[in-house]
Amino acid sequence: MTSLTDKTQSRDAKVKPVTELATRLSRELAGEVLFDQASRGRYSTDASIYQVTPVGVVIPRHQADLGLALDIARDAKVPVLARGAGTSQCGQTVGEALVIDTTRYLKEVIEFDADARTVTVEPGIVLDHLNAWLKPHGLWYPVDVSTSAQCTIGGMAGNNSCGSRSIRYGNMVHNVLGVEARMADGSEVAFGFVDRLAEGSPEQRLAAQVKAIAERVGPEIREHFPKVLRRVGGYNLDLFDCQNPKPYDPDGRVNLAHLLVGSEGTLGVSRRITLRLSPLPTHKVLGVVNFPTFYQAMDFTQHIVELDPTAVELVDRTMIDLSLENPAFRPVIEKALIGKPEAILLVEFAGQDEAAQRQALASLNQLMGDLGLPGSVVDMPEAAEQKALWNVRKAGLNIMMSMKGDGKPVSFIEDCAVPLEHLAEYTDKLTQVFHRYGTEGTWYAHASVGTLHVRPILDMRRDGAEKMREIAEQASALVREYKGAYSGEHGDGLCRGEWVAWQFGPTVNDAFRDIKQLFDPENLLNPGKIVDTPKMDDSRYFRFAKDYQAIPLTPVFDWSAWNVKRDPLTGDQTPPGSGGDATHGLAMAVEMCNNNGHCRKFDAGTMCPSYRITQDEQHLTRGRANTLRLVLSGQLGDEGLASDDVKEALDLCVSCKGCKRDCPTGVDMAKFKIEARTARARAMGLSLRDRMVGEMPRYAPWASRFSGLLNGVERVPFLARRVKQVLKLAPQRALPVFDGNFLAAAEAPNGIAAGAREVLLFVDTFNNYMEGANAEAAKRVLEAAGYRVHLNVKQGQRPLCCGRTYLSSGQFDKAKAEARRTLEHLMPFVQRGVSIVGLEPSCLLTMRDEFLQYGFGDEARALADAAYLFEEFLVEAMAAEQLPLTLKPLPHKRVMLHGHCHQKAFDALRPVEQVLGWIPELQVETITSSCCGMAGSFGYEVEHYDASLKMAELSLLPAIREADSDAVVVADGTSCRHQIKDGSGREAVHVARLLEQALDVS
Template sequence: MHERLRPGLERRLKNQVRGTVLFDRFSRGRYATDASIYQVMPTGVVIPSCIEDIECALAAAREDGVALTMRGGGTSQCGQTVNSGLIVDTSRHLDAIIELDVAGRRAVVEPGIVLDDLNRRLKPHGLWFPVDVSTASRATIGGMAANNSCGSRSLRYGTMRDNTLSIDALLAGGARAHFGPLAQTGADAGIADLAESLLALGRAEADEILRRFPKVQRRVGGYNLDALLPDADPVNLAHILVGSEGTLGISTAIEIRLWPLPPKRKILGACHFPSFRAAMDAAQYIVPLSPTSVELVDATMIELARDIPMYRPTLEAFVRGNPAALLLVEFADDPGDNDRKAAALDDVMSDLGFGFGRGGDHEGGSVRIDEPGLQAAIADLRAGGLNIMMSMRDEGKPVSFVEDCAVPLAHLADYTDRLTAIFDRHGTRGTWYAHASVGCLHVRPVLNMKLEKDAVTMRQIAEEAFAVVREYKGSHSGEHGDGIARSEFHEAMFGRRIVDAFEQVKDRFDPGGVLNPGRIVRAPRMNDRSLFRYRPDYRFEDLKTGHDWSAWPGKAGGLQGAVEMCNNNGACRKQVGGAMCPSYRVTRNERDVTRGRANSLRLALSGQLGPDALQSDEMAETLKLCVSCKACRRECPTGVDMARMKTEVLYQRTLKNGISLQQRLIAELPRYARWGASLGGLMDLRERWKPLARLAERLTGFSRRRTLPRFAKSPFRDDEIGMSSGKRQVVLFADTFGRWFEPAVLRAAVSVLKAGNYAVSVARPADGHDRPLCCGRTYLAAGMIDKARAEAARTLDALGPALRSGAAIVGLEPSCLLTLRDEFLTLIPGDDSRQLAERAQLVEEFLAAEAESGSLELDLAPPAARALLHGHCHQKAFATMGAVERTLGLIPGMQVETIESSCCGMAGAFGYAADTIDVSLAMGEISLLPTVRAAESDTLVVADGTSCRHQIADGTGRKALHVVEVLANALDTARNIRHRPANADRPGRVEDES
């Protein structure tokens, strides 16, 4: 990567800025990309802690002759937030609500506040900000203002421009200024001359603006010169900044209009169509019903989403048959109006000739959806449209450059037909989704941007597509802005005279060209491959990998394709909901999010960070806070499995550097655990004598602030089960942690399974060795993939008879059992691993399935009135939380509440390490530990992960139980009730005996 180092600039910024200044190669690489196809290595990165930090950065950039580009969530589709100078990231610290006027329905916010976070804070006041972009979990208000974002409900609520009242901005020369409606206060004194020159430009170009600007709502290209027209009501100078992509000024405070929360009861109509054109043609007849939104989902998106575990159940719940397209029509008014409009929607569909009653599933028709949970799931599905489309595991991917065109609804069907014909002529196809209500469809032709011929094709398609858009008097930029992808086409869209006016606006605001140059005006060619993420010299060397990555294309055995699945859209940056990405939720550091790690891996593996970058200390630091929670495996819509990638990097690093003492202690735990009980006295001494704890910390890297797990005085033995018979054979996979540290959990499982009349046995080695089986998880955590593979082979051999006999294979510890379903497939690919992956179950999955089939009979009584349930990360990643809830639901009369939590923070050895314990504790404090502390003393705390239970004990002093321990207690409670005297009081609950 070509770069120009500026050590003087770095020293100056580090001396003056209170926030963070990053000039190292890895950090700059992480900020070289956004969600577009482009990549530009910046000079440095500034993460300001206050507005004064931005002033320092701007002054330094201006005086040193480098550009300055503002950045929020980094989700821009067109290359707006990448440039060669300083990148200033407001998303970590500048996220305050400066002022909230509930009665006046307005707020003033800092630019780095994330939309979802803002709306969570507004909800108690009955308000929200309705520019609901699909990236709401990470899009910042500053970025949305810079892009003039729109969202799915712009039909009802308008665009960002419509909802921006005023902006406080920092100008290129360093002055602070206020931009707002002139009718109220006139121009701010500091910008009086600028305001007058802008208004004069508006007067001079009024006729040309009216003639050349498209008359569609979704026009966000160029500068908003129409805001300067003499008859604009009112003239609001803030609107010239909205959509300017940080090229005119830097927003420091944004005043926005708020709206009342919509009624909770909505109706969603899922209109099914047998052809894509039929759906496009129908939009013009549906919009007059006044829905809040009409969103398109095409057959490609449906097909791809069916292969993504988190979306599959949603599709099964409402999609009938195999439609060519869906229109999702939302009505969110009062209940009476919603019902009337939903009935009218059925009439429209019937008038158009579509109805399930006449033609079956493939003819079309409307499915009415009233259930809020399903509506929310469908909204998540639609919001994930981009990532779903990008989940293709081919070298070719849907590419963003014509995806934002907007045309009048009357022409939408013809436009999409003609655009499809353009794709056909160039030997590709398009994917379609998004805002049918306003004629703005996100369409992406599938291209391989590593190929010169496809870069040429991209430009040809753009020129032809934009010509069609102009013919229909539409806009070539309807939501995602201009950036690199569309700025050069403004002259064809608006004419030379308007482009001259754009350049005059830029020069009056920023005569030195400091602010995000080359965007909107004086832009580079959109297919300049030197600006591409995959430029002509992009190389990915072959690499002998530890895992099998052949499911993905590319070099390094497919590791290339797996890493490149990250499209930078940033779903991993969410702060609430799900589990991804837990360390980022603490640090808010781009390095510590799946996207940042994937970018670092791609750059390192392609040689762009220098030799040996993959095995470097910087890469180790990049991955250090990845807790291998596997949430990204499920929640990243493109399936970037950073946990597996981390083990691969650790493997490559160990090949070069060997194994540290800490890694060896973690990895070899299953081998030395049998002698652990004899070390109990030494462990007690470590806890009591601080000098020994400090020495141990220096030697092993395990924090003296943590109590280490205690070896059990009476470990679990395979032969203690004895002879067992029952209606079905259950083979218990006794994990290392349960066997040597918490044998009570294994014993509880045996008692519950026997009570259910199952014949229980323990999986034993087939090689005659007396060393118990192990899933290899500890070896994976240390990067010792070859040893993990050996353990996997032993386990496959041992479980072969159970697989052949049809016995149930059941485990207790999520991280261990689910290794059999996941990593075994890439350690030892083949039919045996696939069969084991299909058959291995967590105990709660087995019990829930048996109960649903009517095969499980347990006499249970509630050991407590209430239970709090925390899910292990791997349970969430493999969608087994429902099974835990159903299993606990077998206990009559016990209320179960699932804690909304991400990773507990312990995450195996992560929480014990001296260099990660602070982040570990902070992760627990996000929601889990405060919720447990607030629970009544007689509330059970349930957590199936041994690490989770230890974190809860350390952080709250409460003992958490595995689900089988709760069931065992429920069996005991029922037994005590049966045998108590008739006049005895009912017991409150059985105390935990362990």
């Protein structure tokens, strides 16, 4: 029997070496060293179904750090796992090893030769960033994978990535010219063309040994290596096969770097990678072919590729339906549809000659007519439409994973590749396999090369693992029947590693093992991948195993909508709430994050401002979702949402709701933060600052009566400094200025005239007590349009409030009470068809968002449907010909428009652009920016002041400083206006103020 002392000694025996490793790494490296449980948990997953906790994490600051980390790990006999963005879908980037994350610092362009069309980069550079750097030179790196906004060149090389346009440009291996790598023994080796290797060099000796292994198994290579373009399993030993046409290099030369491409970090760690570039096409056209049946889409692909397109990409009915449910994707996908197709193919033609591409598009239309589907093509010759639709296609994986419920599309056979002539038959038979196991598959991706990403819908918490094994075995039989590749794009990893021997046979598999032994004799580089791998259904590595469950807790919001059960064959859903308790619903909402890393982006959309300034996984939407998932499942202790780990992970979340819109699976971190803040407040209590922020709507009436006294505090430096110190406010910020009480002074309409057009102007705390001129302007504009304007206050009562300040400070019960009071007062107006119009985006949009999860039922939905931002209402009224406004030119001819985060999240910024466009002679420039960084009280808080300004400096403040001095800055958000004032000295105004100035009352 093992005693407690024995167990303690055993644990200490394991912990001590790890502690010593962490200590040495921290002492000798300039970069970050992360060995805490939460950080390791955030790096324990990638975009696969697996979870393996690493030993620790290192983020090297420079190449010397990278070398030191490898040396220290080798001395400690600790395996090493090089990792980029962590977007691998087969488990390549998880393992019980020291993870080395190259994405924060090792991302430079080292050398560039425009004439030779080559570039050398560090492994952590993101593909989209590289292509943005290359664009002015008329070049690009054409391996355009769907995760291009976040994936790194190092990760792409490790996986031998392919992309949508591989039919024209080939895979990663066809576009890599050289790799400088750090080997397991610490040596640095430059892999390149064998005929250029110096006589007697380590590189040449390695090449000779690899060649000998390859020649030894030459007949087996020729027999077992798939002949399709999309083949990325195992090691690329066929590069030395003299009887093959040297598929990896267009000139037929042998390049030892091609052995490292697709090796998943098991042979060396890349330091620098040299790439072959291609001319950037100047003209593109897109034809979207609509098919009445999925089978036809697959069958006709072989004919379409004869037209020499650059891409032929599939989107199936499931993905179409899910895209239609997403507010960001719906208007885009609708333009591509004719009726209700079962599948569409995106067929692109690209080149330097515009006329040639348009002729190719015409040929596509003619071909479809010849094949019996006339009028089935939606022509998209314009670049903007094409880009929008490609973005939907690129989000395919995330869109598929947006299914609510326990059943999810699971990746394990998703990129089997078969010859095009067999594609329709293969997909039909595989669908029959799915049906035998009571499920359906989701299909999308690269029809042009016979690689379709298919994911059967399985519940891994129940019988998913057993079904996965059965389906994989039957799918492999089909792949063998059609002489295809079991791994056609996404690599082997934990998911397909065991199938390497099946695909290539025992002799070649032994040769792979010899290669691994040659390069890494101590098995320290990403062990358990490609050779000597675990079984794909080894439950020890599953993220969601059968014993996975959420810890008991009671969420404050109603998460029952995430408890749906979906029939995988029909798509039918059970009523919300029948799939589990409240805890389960919250957990399911958190688990909507599939780890694909769509949030790791810098140059588009709102998401995620805190990651953009820190580039830290902890402050990424994915990192936060992983932290919450680990907490909710008890893997980070039993404190639940009140834990320090959750507080730290959410510390820089500004509740911008960018993820609500930009995340294709709809992860709503702002709402999770409300849950966490509430749990923390209930467990730890509230600070004075929290109370001051939350209670502002209650003390604002009193503050407005004594505004002269309160506003004078800022003029007494000692007093202002002391107040800010007590409240822990940034000394650089000016205290809010109270300015009257608009609602108390405004005149309400008397009675309701028959047939009168009515509207209720919801004036929030900020626009009532601090900037009443905005409310006055909005009221004047509405009255000028002939509306009877009601206000959100009754005589003798405190004005209605959305409760946003309470939500942000963790006072959920008070927020809900305010929401209930508001709902009860507004329902009579809503029931008789009166629109509720608000000025402050964060307040009004609370009615369209959080109000729906309080459990208020149909009344909340009715209010949400009736609630409009000021500009949204004007646009709707104009469209209904119920806005007889006459506007005149303004002295200012140019506007710089900044959108509030919540406006962007709810697609409510376009109406602001539209109403500004009504003012004659006015030029409007919308600033491309993420969050301004103020985010309510966030930018006032002393510990967040620096982060707040960094967010603003990403693009907002530089754009305003560069603007002409006579340009008007428009920002609807109170916080945004304050940040702009503090950061640039410019006064920003609400759009209502400009419209009021432009009223032509003559």
